Amino acid sequence: MTISATTQRVRINGNDLAVEVLGPPADRPDAPVLIAHHGAPGLGSRAEPRASFGRLADEYRVIVFDARGSGESEGSGVFSHEQWAADVDGLRRWAGVESIIMGGGSYGGFMAMEYAVRYPGRVRAMVLRDTSADSSNMGRARENALATDRVEIDMEKFDRIDTGTVRDDDDLRDCWREILPLYDHVYDPEAVERKVAATPYRYEAHNYAFSVNMPDYDISAQLPSITAPTLVTVGRTDWITPVESSEKIVSLIPNARLVVFERSGHSPQVEQAEEWTATVRSFLHEVL
Template sequence: MSIVLDHQTALSAPNQFVKVGDRRIAYRRFGSGPDLVLCVRFRGTMDVWDPLFLDLLAENFTVTIFDYRGLGGSTGKASYAKADMAQDVDDLVTALGIEKLIIAGWSLGGFAAQVFAATRPEKVSHVLAIGTMPPGLMSKSFEKLFFETAWMREYGTREEYILFFEPDSARSRALADQSLARIAARSVVHDDPTDPQVFIDSVEANTDPSTPFPDPDGAYQAFYRSTDIPVLALSGDHDIIFPVENWYALNDQWPTLFVVTFPDSGHGPQHQYPALAADIIKSFVQNS
């Protein structure tokens, strides 16, 4: 069991590791309160989270971030298979002795979070789905611009605007600049870099042409139509890869689903509105 130090922050928390068979999982852990584990987005490692968002969460939760197998500081064969990402979560929380947790995921990490909850419901108190989509076919599809940008080997500020914010909004771009500056402020503890092609190859190997989040036998949808686990979806009003309309379509189908839409924002609403997002998450967990 790792020791959680309340004074550690997202920028100062050390890289730690747990051994799982012949591989290791890299993680950082800080804060105090109920356990909240966050699954990162496509092409993300621990370093891509906005530290302000994490620190605000850590005021009320013990926050754990980590790298999937073969990515960042974790070893093994890289995989974006939904079951593998969920297994990474299970391996990590088991090694840390966490018996009950709030599971959260951003973008592709939202798939991992939802699969983890659906396959290990006894370990989950709440699900946070951030800038992601529910399982099954899409009610509203993605925009080609996302893949044209996300598949670039390297990208800068302009691409960050496109991928995670609202590039046509001066306000969104200004808030994006603030978030990117906070992320760049990490000066002591860094994650291990991963070649962009590894990310791309990993997701392409697990791509289904019908939908980004396949549910071929309907098992995931069936679970969320009957579960008593509260689910909170946080989305921007113009998410070019996972439109919020996919959550609206479930308003009368998932009995525990809460949907929050952030205006003038895109695929990373928690980075554009870190304080509001953290406050909503706190209230959701405490009151649902």
Template sequence: MGSVFHGDITVGYEDEGSGEALVLVHGHPFDRSMWHPQTEHFSRAGWRVIAPDLRGYGDSTAVPGTTPLAAFARDLAGLLDHLGIERCVLGGLSMGGQIVMECYRLFPERIRGLVFADTFASAETADGKAARYAMAERLLREGMDGYAHEVLAKMISPATIAARPDVAAHVLRMMTATPPEGAAAALRGRAERPDYTGLLSRVTVPALVVVGAEDAYTPVGDALDIHERVPDSRLTVIEQAAHMPNLEQPDTFNAALGAFLDALP
């Protein structure tokens, strides 16, 4: 575990293993611990795995207001600079996947492979913008607890909640520990994100697209859209998983990611 002062914030991160760099970006409203099964597995498999806390989450500084995806991307670039990493495989889940798209827009030369997990590429709709802004105000007003309990059964499948209470507890713990100011700032920034669908067709590195078969937030159709747009991509649909297949079915997720990494040039 480490931390680095970048610009006006402190960024917490995990840095495990050695070899080529694999950087994993968490979603909302989680933290870097969501990648623990991947950090543990791939750091033992010959990869240097970097899992940062985004600004406003985990051990990183919570900045109120609005956090555009470009700000998250610049934080990641600063962390790569600090760690002396010139190029990496970059992956993200949900909002993290959209941050990965923004990173590819800003500094594609630093990325040798992409992983898009349970995410989508289009800009927000008018209704979606309104909903994100309303949720930001709710979280500031009420805190994270009520929201976290409401969405738990969509973040992970009911079957996972029943069979793996440890995973349910972990997901709930991440959500309730997130500072409302950081979550609200990310929601506002995400509401104003650009449309990345055109960017995907210009991707020149290999990509892996992963999605839980039961994901209600980013359904399989969203993953299929990304897969069809990215020229050199492979798609994996993980059964018995919802929005967080890396935690719900870690062995299956790791197998798909491992096969993708092994096939990289």
């Protein structure tokens, strides 16, 4: 089955976003719309959700995009959670639908939950991956970085990327290279270098996210208001948003379920791709 894909510049809330629409096949013109938010502001891009959620484009109209300040999108305005959530709703309106499936991993999971809280009538279902309801995971992540026996982490670089105080795009690249060995279940130095080379660096959005947004980030009290069926997935050895973070989310969202992937770190959508995709597809079939 052939899945169509189009990429375009879309003006959303006064900012040009790089947007890609995947599928659905011509015989499914009324397929539900799934919008997936990438992680890591200033480091992430639509490439990751295209590779993971894009596998569902045989059944759904999957929209992936570079968030304001990331990837190939314009970086005007502020990089607040309120603004990024408003941009998601702008994409929903542009897509011409009343409600969407909302997806996101890591920081994209923060934004998926923010959107579901801020726009409660617009979410039919939600799929989260390796994320957290508050910033408490950052302390655990620092402990894990100090305790790792894979590599010796330069904690000065760790602290710059963790607190959003990197100096420029080159510094962001160096700090990113420093912590990348921690992410996967099985450490592969060559894979780390490939990721370093493939990453688009936008230090302004990263710094804002981690120096302004993250210190006060805590959406825990709002999660019980989410009524959309929610799937939470996480890798067993995730160092930065550990299983406990996902367990907390599931305990707070009334209609949520948790699936732990035993042979994955922060990216079960990559490390156990077939199992992760089948889990998400089965969940959506059930709840929709």
